[in-house]
Amino acid sequence: MEGKKIYSQGGRGLKDRGAKEAMIRITRKVEFSAAHFYHNPKFSDGENRRIFGKCSNTNGHGHNYTLEVTIAGEPDPATGMVLDLKELKDILQREVVDRMDHKHLNYEVPELAGKIPTCENVATVIWGLLEPKIIQGRLDRVRLYESEDLFADCTAEKNGSGR
Ligand code: NI
Numbered sequence: 001m002e003g004k005k006i007y008s009q010g011g012r013g014l015k016d017r018g019a020k021e022a023m024i025r026i027t028r029k030v031e032f033s034a035a036h037f038y039h040n041p042k043f044s045d046g047e048n049r050r051i052f053g054k055c056s057n058t059n060g061h062g063h064n065y066t067l068e069v070t071i072a073g074e075p076d077p078a079t080g081m082v083l084d085l086k087e088l089k090d091i092l093q094r095e096v097v098d099r100m101d102h103k104h105l106n107y108e109v110p111e112l113a114g115k116i117p118t119c120e121n122v123a124t125v126i127w128g129l130l131e132p133k134i135i136q137g138r139l140d141r142v143r144l145y146e147s148e149d150l151f152a153d154c155t156a157e158k159n160g161s162g163r
Pocket of ligand 1: 036055061062063
């Protein structure tokens with residue numbers, strides 16, 4: 001890693017040969033509630049029931065989602081921060097909470113139109129919404145919990161921003 005400090009052989013003091021700051025990952029969490037159901041119009045009713053189980057009930061059901069968004073970068077020496085966390089909070093509010101909180105994901109979120117709103121697909125859509133908005137640092141991971149024991153990760157490696 002570039003941020004590694006270099007110790008002199010004699011062990012007297014440490015030399016910092018123009019080393020950059022250490023790479024840091026910082027995470028902010030936000031919660032929202034939304035409704036959804038799983039249904040593929042290409043499947044028969046029987047197939048929808050078999051594949052999606054109770055989630056196929058087209059009356060829908062709700063989840064309390066927890067979203068963790070991780071930004072990677074080097075802290076600015078002047079501020080000690082990778083990015084302005086207040087600004088990140090505003091971005092999450094604007095791009096995710098305002099768009100999805102207390103909404104029906106099958107009907108009310110244009111970015112999910114035509115997609116089955118699984119945890120995986122919602123995480124992918126959130127990645128697409130956030131990635132262009134992160135100017136300082138880079139988006140490293142979007143982790144979306146649908147419940148305490150289920151979450152999906154969307155990460156930089158697979159999304160072309162592993163700069
Ligand atoms: Ni569900």
